[in-house]
Amino acid sequence: MNEFMKVEPLHILLAEDDDGHATLVQRNLERSGLVNGFTRLRDGQEVLDYLYSRGTFAGQAAPAQVLLLLDIKMPYVDGVEVLRQVRADTRTSTLPVIMLTTTDDPREIERCYQLGCNVYITKPVDYQAFIEAIQRLGLFLQVVNVPRNGIHP
Amino acid sequence: MNTKLSIFRKGVILVAIPLVAQILFVGVLLFVQADQDEAQRLALHSKQVLAQTETAHRVIVEAQTSLRGFILVGLERFARDYETQRDRVPLEFTRLNELVSDNPPQQRQVERMSELASRFITWMNVTMQKMKKSQRQEVETRITSDEAKRLLSDLRQQMDEFLAEEAKLDSHREKRLKHSESLSFYMLFSGVGLAVVSSGMLLTIFSRSISQRLEVLFNNTRRLAAGEELAPRLTGGDELAQLDRVFHEMAEALHQKDQENEMFVYSVSHDLRSPLVNLQGFSRELDTTLKELRSQLGRHELPVVLKERLGKMLDRDAAEAIQFIQTAVMRLSAIIDALLRLSRAGRVEYRWQAVEVRGIVQRVVQSLHDSLSRKGAAVTIGDLPHCWGDLRAIDQIFANLIGNAVNYLDPARPGQIEVGWLPESPIPGLAVYFVKDNGLGIPESLQGKVFVAFQRLHPAAAPGEGIGLALVRRVVERLGGKIWLESKPGEGSTFYVALPSLPLSSAAEPAKLEPAANTIPLTTQQE
Numbered sequence: 001m002n003e004f005m006k007v008e009p010l011h012i013l014l015a016e017d018d019d020g021h022a023t024l025v026q027r028n029l030e031r032s033g034l035v036n037g038f039t040r041l042r043d044g045q046e047v048l049d050y051l052y053s054r055g056t057f058a059g060q061a062a063p064a065q066v067l068l069l070l071d072i073k074m075p076y077v078d079g080v081e082v083l084r085q086v087r088a089d090t091r092t093s094t095l096p097v098i099m100l101t102t103t104d105d106p107r108e109i110e111r112c113y114q115l116g117c118n119v120y121i122t123k124p125v126d127y128q129a130f131i132e133a134i135q136r137l138g139l140f141l142q143v144v145n146v147p148r149n150g151i152h153p
Numbered sequence: 154m155n156t157k158l159s160i161f162r163k164g165v166i167l168v169a170i171p172l173v174a175q176i177l178f179v180g181v182l183l184f185v186q187a188d189q190d191e192a193q194r195l196a197l198h199s200k201q202v203l204a205q206t207e208t209a210h211r212v213i214v215e216a217q218t219s220l221r222g223f224i225l226v227g228l229e230r231f232a233r234d235y236e237t238q239r240d241r242v243p244l245e246f247t248r249l250n251e252l253v254s255d256n257p258p259q260q261r262q263v264e265r266m267s268e269l270a271s272r273f274i275t276w277m278n279v280t281m282q283k284m285k286k287s288q289r290q291e292v293e294t295r296i297t298s299d300e301a302k303r304l305l306s307d308l309r310q311q312m313d314e315f316l317a318e319e320a321k322l323d324s325h326r327e328k329r330l331k332h333s334e335s336l337s338f339y340m341l342f343s344g345v346g347l348a349v350v351s352s353g354m355l356l357t358i359f360s361r362s363i364s365q366r367l368e369v370l371f372n373n374t375r376r377l378a379a380g381e382e383l384a385p386r387l388t389g390g391d392e393l394a395q396l397d398r399v400f401h402e403m404a405e406a407l408h409q410k411d412q413e414n415e416m417f418v419y420s421v422s423h424d425l426r427s428p429l430v431n432l433q434g435f436s437r438e439l440d441t442t443l444k445e446l447r448s449q450l451g452r453h454e455l456p457v458v459l460k461e462r463l464g465k466m467l468d469r470d471a472a473e474a475i476q477f478i479q480t481a482v483m484r485l486s487a488i489i490d491a492l493l494r495l496s497r498a499g500r501v502e503y504r505w506q507a508v509e510v511r512g513i514v515q516r517v518v519q520s521l522h523d524s525l526s527r528k529g530a531a532v533t534i535g536d537l538p539h540c541w542g543d544l545r546a547i548d549q550i551f552a553n554l555i556g557n558a559v560n561y562l563d564p565a566r567p568g569q570i571e572v573g574w575l576p577e578s579p580i581p582g583l584a585v586y587f588v589k590d591n592g593l594g595i596p597e598s599l600q601g602k603v604f605v606a607f608q609r610l611h612p613a614a615a616p617g618e619g620i621g622l623a624l625v626r627r628v629v630e631r632l633g634g635k636i637w638l639e640s641k642p643g644e645g646s647t648f649y650v651a652l653p654s655l656p657l658s659s660a661a662e663p664a665k666l667e668p669a670a671n672t673i674p675l676t677t678q679q680e
Contacts, residue, residue: 020431027438073427102426105419105497123430130434 011037011063015047015079016071016100021123025069025100025134032135037063044070044077048085051092070117072101072108080112087116098137160392163362167355174351178344185337192330199323202252202259206316209245212238213270213308217301220277224284224292235281242270256322262315269308276301366393373400377407381633415499422492429489433482436475443471488607491620495606498627503543510547510586510652511537514572517552521559530559530568537574538584540652542632547652549628551588553621554648558590560615563643566591575649583634583651591645600640625650 012029016022022040029038041047047070049055051062068086070079079099086092098119099112109120121137124130158166216238223231246267253259276295283291295301366387373383383404387397447467450460511534518525518532525532532555540547555572562568568591575585593611595603602608606623629636633653640646 018427018431020435021427024430024434024438102430103423104493106501128437130430131437 010065010067011039012067012069013047013050014038014040014069014100015042015044015074015082016040016069017042017074018071021071024130028131028134029137032137032139043074044079044082047082048077051086052089066095068095068097069100070097072099072103072112080108080115083112083115083117158391160363163359163391167359170355171348171351174347178347182337182340182344185333185340189330189333189337192326192333195326196323196330198252199319199326202249202319203316203323205245205249205252206312206319209242209249209266209270210309210312212241212245213273213305216242216274216277217305220281223281224296232281232285235277239274239277242274243267246270259315259318262311262318266308266311266315269304269311273301273304273308276304363393366397370397370400373397377404411499415496418492418496419500422489422496425489426486429482429486433479433486436478436482440472440475443467443475487618491606491618495620495624495627498546498549498624499631501546503546503631505541505543507539508542508544508547509539510551513544513548514551514555517548517555518572520552521555524559525568528559528562528564528568530562530570532570532572535571535573537572537586538654540584540586540654542634542652546628546632550625550650553625554588554650557621557648558588558592558646560617561611561646562590562592563594563645568592578651578654580635580651582654584654585649585651587647587649589645589647594642594644594646595638595640596642597640600638603638604636 012034014022014025016025026038026040039050041050046056047068049057050060051066053060053062068082070082072079079101083097083099086095086097097117098121099117100121100123101108102123103109104122112120119137121133124133216235219231219235219238222228223235246263250260250263250267253263280292280295280301283295369384369387370393376383377400383401386401387394447464450463450467455463514534514537518534551572555570558570559568562570570591571587571589573587573589575587578585593614595610599610603610604622604626607619609617609619626636629650629652635651636649638646638648
């Protein structure tokens with residue numbers, strides 16, 4: 001465990017409308033040894049409310065260091081729209097954002113990178129590959145030094 | 154010709170223009186003909202007048218001759234001749250008078266001549282009577298006097314004037330006749346020339362406004378059937394332009410349907426993936442839990458019978474169930490991936506460029522090196538020309554075709570695969586490549602099915618979803634090409650791929666020349 005992580009705990013925010021996917025992601029991140037704070041939200045609107053302390057999260061200050069794990073296909077506000085709004089707002093424009101989705105359409109991936117996502121991960125149906133992707137992500141989050149201003153691509 | 158007119162009206166115009174021209178021409182010709190007839194008639198008339206004048210003169214001279222004869226010889230026959238000739242004189246002058254009735258000055262001249270003639274006749278009559286009465290002395294005096302000579306020379310002079318006038322008229326009329334004749338000749342000549350030129354012009358107009366446009370239309374129906382881009386719309390508002398518009402609308406509707414279909418396949422197969430992640434994920438979770446249970450079971454004291462039963466339930470029943478679930482999920486996932494690939498083949502944007510096919514084929518063969526040497530098969534690559542298309546799409550085509558050739562070789566004989574091209578292309582503008590093998594071959598009854606998705610002919614020979622050739626056909630058609638095969642079971646198959654050999658003028662997108670950004674980290678592209 002990185003000493004730095006204890007000082008600046010990185011809070012993982014997972015936006016995922018599928019309960020099963022959310023469970024699998026959380027379980028495997030834990031198995032990879034990641035012990036960060038973890039919050040799971042169901043759609044893009046909840047993510048925005050959480051980040052900007054609005055709606056159901058009014059009055060609750062969001063953690064200082066947040067990493068966004070966004071699914072693309074979500075009801076109400078989808079992942080791409082969350083990414084766009086987060087990048088447009090100066091308070092959150094430097095947050096690390098990882099897209100985690102079943103879509104492997106090159107155009108969709110292209111669009112997410114253009115909008116400023118840091119990493120794009122496809123959820124493979126093959127469980128082993130999925131676990132590996134999540135665990136690699138966990139390792140990545142452990143070793144990367146996350147400065148106050150977030151990760152720059 | 155104005156393209157707004159209907160074909161019927163164009164036809165009417167095409168028929169009416171030459172018809173009106175012909176009627177006009179015939180009219181002009183008739184007029185010229187009448188003019189020529191008139192000139193001919195007048196020319197003939199002058200000749201008659203001249204002849205008649207000569208006749209009148211001759212009759213007078215003959216009368217005088219007979220008179221002289223009678224005076225000299227005294228034969229009664231001369232007196233009779235004289236009377237006959239003398240009586241003819243007024244008749245001849247009356248006839249001459251009638252001939253010049255259309256010309257008052259000449260008519261007056263004839264009257265003067267007639268007057269002089271009658272005076273001369275009177276003189277001759279008197280001389281004759283004196284001769285009959287045998288007054289020779291008086292006759293002699295009359296004959297020697299100048300009177301008769303003067304009368305005759307006056308008459309002659311008047312006649313010469315008359316003849317000169319008539320000759321002038323005659324030459325004038327002759328000229329007019331010649332002019333009229335040459336006019337009618339030129340009219341005929343230029344009429345024929347005009348007919349040839351105007352026919353040519355009408356033919357050109359017909360060709361432009363109907364033939365050529367019909368050809369465009371015909372090509373469009375062919376293109377529509379072949380799924381190619383249509384030619385630009387015909388201008389105008391006639392039936393042809395309307396028909397062309399309908400074709401364009403049809404093509405547009407077809408294109409839209411195709412896209413909707415592809416979007417549908419794409420989103421359905423995509424939505425199917427999401428629950429599969431759960432199925433696969435939680436069956437693995439279950440597997441992990443079972444292993445945990447098994448190790449727990451080993452650690453605890455339990456009756457042997459129960460332990461055995463529980464062990465069987467865990468190891469056999471549950472493990473088997475999970476195995477089946479996972480196999481089914483992987484199979485379903487492979488099918489969905491194949492569907493996604495197929496739908497993507499219809500949607501990805503192409504970067505049009507000249508593609509070096511030989512290099513692609515060499516790389517494909519290299520990547521198949523292992524399975525080729527395992528099967529002991531040989532590949533020969535001919536001298537392949539460049540084609541016009543998308544690099545990855547063309548790579549996909551040859552990877553699939555050569556891969557198939559390797560997969561479906563006949564184990565009974567050493568495999569031989571040939572990649573070549575036909576220097577004499579049967580389709581203009583397309584280069585025809587072929588991949589030929591001596592493998593298992595395809596029965597004729599099934600050859601139509603090989604390009605249909607999820608149809609597998611030799612499922613045991615190689616794993617797969619039966620998507621390869623369907624994908625290849627889709628890619629080839631999007632590139633503006635064609636694919637077909639020749640095959641005999643037990644002898645092998647030849648797949649022909651015709652690809653554009655030159656940049657397509659209309660269908661291609663020549664604007665997209667900048668390199669496409671397609672760097673996708675952390676994901677593995679499936680094509």
